[in-house]
Amino acid sequence: MQFHQEYITTFSAIFEEKKKAISASKGCQLLELYQDKNNPEIFFTYSYWNTTDDLEQYRKSELFTGVWTKIKVMFNAKPEAWSVDKKVCLP
Template structure:
């Protein structure tokens, strides 16, 4: 399993807009081929910071999603809300909490 973690920081005035957009798009993203999980987290101490965790069958599945019109449209809109450069990590899941 392949995990993608993205850290994003938003202007406070755009947080509600981002959350609304994410809520509208999450089901479509989760239906992407190879997407096993998509979650959104907000930092407890800095409400402007958010993290997405997405689980993918393979790196190729993520790349196919990143080349899709859905991703391009969603990312184009998301970028307008940023107050800092996003960061992303691609990791392999090694241990389950089960």
């Protein structure tokens, strides 16, 4: 996600406020937020879900739609999302 500079603090506050509720969603095993080192307007969330259905239920939830409605007006570029399969995990 890429935000207009003036919304970075607002987005960060929204994430901080909602992170426990998001991570408590059914099937969410991990939720992390990353900020690009070279461009502070770019953020990534990384989450791990038990099943694709759990993720889809979250995406259809009131929690997600409420957060999305607040942050989508802050973007300065089209957001992107990927679902991936883990291929290698090193200790």
